[in-house]
Amino acid sequence: MQEQAPPKNVKHLLVWMPNWIGDVVFALPTVQALRKHYPEARITALVRPPSNEFLVNHPDIDCVIPFPHQPGSGTFSQIRFAFGLRKYHFDLAVLFPNSIRSAWLALLSGAPRRIGYETDGRNFLLTDPLPVVKESRSIHGTDYYAGIVKPFGVDEVTRTFPELITREAVRQQGELLERMGMGSDDCLIAVSPGASKPEKSWHTERFGILCQKLIKEKNAKILLMGSRGERPLLEKVSRFCPKEKVFIFAGLNLQLVAGILKNCRLLVANDSGLMNFAAMIDTPVVGLFGPGHPKTTDPLIAKERKELVTLNFDCSPCRHKFFKDCKPSPHKKPFCLEDISVTQVAYAVEALLERTSHLRGG
Numbered sequence: 001m002q003e004q005a006p007p008k009n010v011k012h013l014l015v016w017m018p019n020w021i022g023d024v025v026f027a028l029p030t031v032q033a034l035r036k037h038y039p040e041a042r043i044t045a046l047v048r049p050p051s052n053e054f055l056v057n058h059p060d061i062d063c064v065i066p067f068p069h070q071p072g073s074g075t076f077s078q079i080r081f082a083f084g085l086r087k088y089h090f091d092l093a094v095l096f097p098n099s100i101r102s103a104w105l106a107l108l109s110g111a112p113r114r115i116g117y118e119t120d121g122r123n124f125l126l127t128d129p130l131p132v133v134k135e136s137r138s139i140h141g142t143d144y145y146a147g148i149v150k151p152f153g154v155d156e157v158t159r160t161f162p163e164l165i166t167r168e169a170v171r172q173q174g175e176l177l178e179r180m181g182m183g184s185d186d187c188l189i190a191v192s193p194g195a196s197k198p199e200k201s202w203h204t205e206r207f208g209i210l211c212q213k214l215i216k217e218k219n220a221k222i223l224l225m226g227s228r229g230e231r232p233l234l235e236k237v238s239r240f241c242p243k244e245k246v247f248i249f250a251g252l253n254l255q256l257v258a259g260i261l262k263n264c265r266l267l268v269a270n271d272s273g274l275m276n277f278a279a280m281i282d283t284p285v286v287g288l289f290g291p292g293h294p295k296t297t298d299p300l301i302a303k304e305r306k307e308l309v310t311l312n313f314d315c316s317p318c319r320h321k322f323f324k325d326c327k328p329s330p331h332k333k334p335f336c337l338e339d340i341s342v343t344q345v346a347y348a349v350e351a352l353l354e355r356t357s358h359l360r361g362g
Contacts, residue, residue, distance in 0.1 A: 004128055006152040007092050007113050010041045014085075014093040014111055016102050017047040017055075018145075020196065021254075021273030022297065024051040025280045026141035027096045028058070029300075030149055033157045034094065035060035037149075044088060053254040054277070057164045082108035096145055100125070115148060137317055140296055159300045161280050165258040173259030180247060187220040189349070190261055190278075192269040193237050194230040199322040201270050202288050202337055202345075204233060208240030209342050210268070214349065215245045222246045223264060225257065225274065266352055268345065271297055279306065284356050286348045290337030293317040304355055307348035311336055 015031050017024050024047065035043060044063040045055055052066045068081055082105040093106045095116030103125035106114045116122075118129035128151060136144055146157040174184060182188055191211060195201035214220040222241055224234040228251030238246045249260060257274075258281050261267060266284040269275040271292035278285050279299030287299055289310035296317050299306055310316070313336040318325060322334060329338035 004113075010038045010091045012042045012044065012088060012090050012092075013038060014088070014090040014106070014109065015043060015045050015061075016093060016095045016097060016106060016116075017045055017051065018096045019048045021051055022276035023096070023141060023145075024055070025273075025276040025300065026297075027145040028161065028280070029142055029157045029159050030094075030096075030145045030154070031058075032060050032161075033146070033154050034149060036156070037152070037154045041091075044090070046085075050254055054164055054258060057255075059162050078105060079108060081105075085109035094148060095126070096148065115151070117148065138295060140298060142300065161300070165255065165262060165281060169255070169259045170262040173256065174263045177260065177263055181244070182221050182223075182247065184263075187214075187218050187353075188223060188264045189214055189218075189220045190223045190225050190264040190267040190269075190283075191237070192225045192267060192272065192274045193233055194226040194274075195270040195272045197322075199332075199334055200272070200291050200337070202290070202340060203331065203333065204236050205240075206340075206342050206345075207268075208237045210345055210349075211237060211241050211246065213342065213346050215241055218353070220245070223260065224248045224250075225252075225260070225267075226250055265356065266349070268349060275299055284352055286345065286352055288337070288340060288345065289316070290340070291316060291318045291322070291334055305352075307352045309340055309345055309348050311339055 018027055042062045044065060045061045046065045046067055047055055048067045048069055052064045055061055055064045068077060086109060090109060090111040092113045093111035095102050095106055098117055098119035100120040100122040103122040107125050114126045115128035116126055117132055119132055123129035130148060133144060133147060142159055191207060193204060193207040211222045222245060224237055224246060226234050231250040234248045234250055238248060261278050261283040262281060264283060266286060267278040268286045271287055271289045275285050275287050276299050279301035282301060284305040285299050286307045289308060293316040294308050294310060316336055326334055329335055
């Protein structure tokens, strides 16, 4: 297809955000760059819940529309939803997802210009299809998304974020934690043992032993965090700890999660959306990388505020075709995770606590 000139008079811009929290975080620098490039345009973000819960406070986004994905929201309801978007009169749609569905629905939304990678055989649905990035498994997600808008002359994409939670909100969550038995002088450590796939998650038992170790050696209080569906997992980890030292937070609105994390010294998590969410709000993170790799999903936070535990296997980041491209451990984990020890993660926590000890709440 012949290359088109960059759009100039953009009054209403639709950014179709990625599906997962971590990818939404990686796409935000590009959205912020679009705001600078089109300072007078109205920017609407279409996003899959729960990411809408924190995007509503982003100063560069004027409107947030949750994408319907509940059980029962089939193809026809999504088509009706897409036609309903026509009332917004979008001039331009920037598609971060690679799916053909997002391209079809963007076409139905009436946006006359639609740009995205020509993945999934969808180039005929885009007015500005971009060649697939062949080295996508070797570049950071932020750079991958930034490449979508380069043809429009958007070149400066910085990996920083505005304040998305107020100090008052952080204070309120701190008071809530105090009422639950977690004082402001306590060493509060958040732990998130979940991941998008079981094969990307470190052993539940090792998370439990790590929590035991932190309670014993640091007199820490552990805040176990995850989605509503991850509550059983959080409960399994909690059984390793004295009841008065562990607290479960499952299925909370991400605004509340942000306030809680800002009151913690750090977060220990798998390579996951919550890890990247914590980094976005500047909570120090200890990230565990197995099938993933920091070169593609490195949390966007200052180097001194993160510790990344990875064995740097040559096959990482992998294609997530688990146990087809590699053999499982006896515990049904990829060896890139299996071989990470509690001692290694505890050492990373210790190093990060020492480095950030002068910062209250992280």
